[in-house]
Amino acid sequence: MLKQFIFLLFLCCSLNLQAxxxxxxxxxxxxxxxxxxxxxxxxxSSYGGDGSEIYTREFAKVKxxxxxxxxxxxxxxxIGLKWFEDEE
Structure with a gap:
């Protein structure tokens, strides 16, 4: 159990550093x-309501x-926004 906890803690820290x-x-x-x-x-327009369902849908593309x-x-x-890289 302790090994699993340490692994999960390490994984969470790694993901935070990546973000x-x-x-x-x-x-x-x-x-x-x-x-x-x-x-x-x-x-x-794609998901109805205020559009926030795109972030919580079961098969979300972004992980x-x-x-x-x-x-x-x-x-x-x-959609042709022509944002610069620092705006993305």
């Missing part, structure tokens, strides 16, 4: 404004920080 690597220079307020302006309406960045880049390209 910090991708988003260490992120500005949460700018990101929220960009998401509200460009993402929420698309998510709502990591790296996956989130890839999905944002995909959406940026698909």
């Amino acid at each position: 910090n690597e991708f988003f260490s220079k992120a500005d949460i307020n700018i990101g929220k404004a960009l998401a509200n302006q460009h993402c929420v309406s698309c998510h709502a 990591s920080s790296k996956g989130l960045l890839a999905q944002v880049r995909n959406c940026n390209t698909m």
Whole structure:
């Protein structure tokens, strides 16, 4: 049991470090404004309601920080936002 706990603790710390690597220079307020302006309406039209179900659906595509960045880049390209890399 203790070995499993230590493994899970190590895994959680590793994932946190990975997230910090991708988003260490992120500005949460700018990101929220960009998401509200460009993402929420698309998510709502695809999933209904306020669009938040996209984040909690059973078969979510995004499961990591790296996956989130890839999905944002995909959406940026698909809907022609022309965001710079630091805006993604």
